[in-house]
Amino acid sequence: MPHKKEDEINLLNLIRIAMNAGTEILGVYDSEDIALEIKADDSPLTLADKKSHEVIAASLQKEHPTIPLLSEEGTHLPYHERKEWDYFWVVDPLDGTKEFVKRNGEFTVNIALVHKNVPLIGVIYVPVWDTVYFAKKGLGAYKLENCKEVLAKEAESFQEKAEKLPLAQERKGLNVVASRSHMSEDTKQFVKELEKEAEEVNIVSAGSSLKFCLVAEGKADVYPRFAPTMEWDTAAGHAIVEEAGGKVTKQDGTPLLYNKEELVNPWFVVERKKEKVVGK
Incomplete structure (x- = not known):
């Protein structure tokens, strides 16, 4: 059976990377100056976007140096180079910058592993809620609340502490x-x-x-x-x-x-x- 690179990816480590990025984001979120800029496409950019990108890029490069990175705040290579990629990371260091600027808490850290145009792994961390959603091809999708507490005490059993998605719903309409x-x-x-x-x-x-x-x-x-x-x-x-x-x-x-x-x-x-x- 051919070797699958996704099998090398440790979900716990990936979640920790997203949480570390979230810590950097909250440091800016709780400060008086978020250093707001407007990019060429008229989208907002803050110091938090930059700090989160730096944490994620450095961590992924250290743990998986052979997997290229496509990040909103990184360098976007031309298609003739990107099209040769087999596996690659797709990252939004701070998704929902407008929500961040509004300070309503509805912003996330997004990390995905893509293989041949299809996402295989996804991690979405919500810093203000300290909640992570994660999934891996064939493993299912999960939601884990109180991440810092769980990973501090029972990191190795984090998946057992998470809720498998979808959750049971009782509603009309x-x-x-x-x-x-x-x-x-x-x-x-x-x-x-x-x-x-x-x-x-x-x-x-x-x-x-x-x-x-x-x-x-x-x-x-x-x-x-x-x-x-x-x-x-x-x-x-x-x-x-x-x-x-x-x-x-x-x-x-x-x-x-x-x-x-x-x-x-x-x-x-x-x-x-x-x-x-x-x-x-």
Whole structure:
């Protein structure tokens, strides 16, 4: 059987890297000066983004020097070089910078391992909540709360302390998760179509990759994203949703893939583990 590089990846170490990055983020979050800049694409950048990237890049390079890194805040190599990658990391050091600036806590650290355009491992850490969502191909998807306490006392059994996703849900209606900062007209129309067939449609708002986490948990049924995102915004959440039994597809129903020539994602829909979503 061919050797699989994902088998070398220690999930516990990956979670610790994300937590260490979260510590750097919170150090800036709790300070008076977040050193806000505006990048060329008009997106915000803070000192926290930079510090988190430095921690993650250095740690991944040390532990896995042969696996290249694609990070929002790193150097983006041209496609003719990237297309030769077999395995690679996709990282958003601080997903939800707008939420960070608003200080509402809904921002995350995203780390994913991608193989041949498909995410195999995903880790999403929520620093303010001290909660991590993680998944590995064939292992399933999990949610672990009180991470610092658990890893300090029972690190080796961390997976046993985590909740396997999706979680049991008792609720009525169809929950649609939408971005708190990016509610496009296409998304509004998608919701209207659902309302024609479903008895009750509820909007659940969330920032950053937490939208993927809500679907993986089962708290939301569908997340339509008809507005721009980048590969580092979605790769970790993609892995977690699919290991929780859900799916992430483009509008035509084909898989969302990574390491494209253009790193901007097409419009996509995320669905939880259940029967086909009404109205899609």
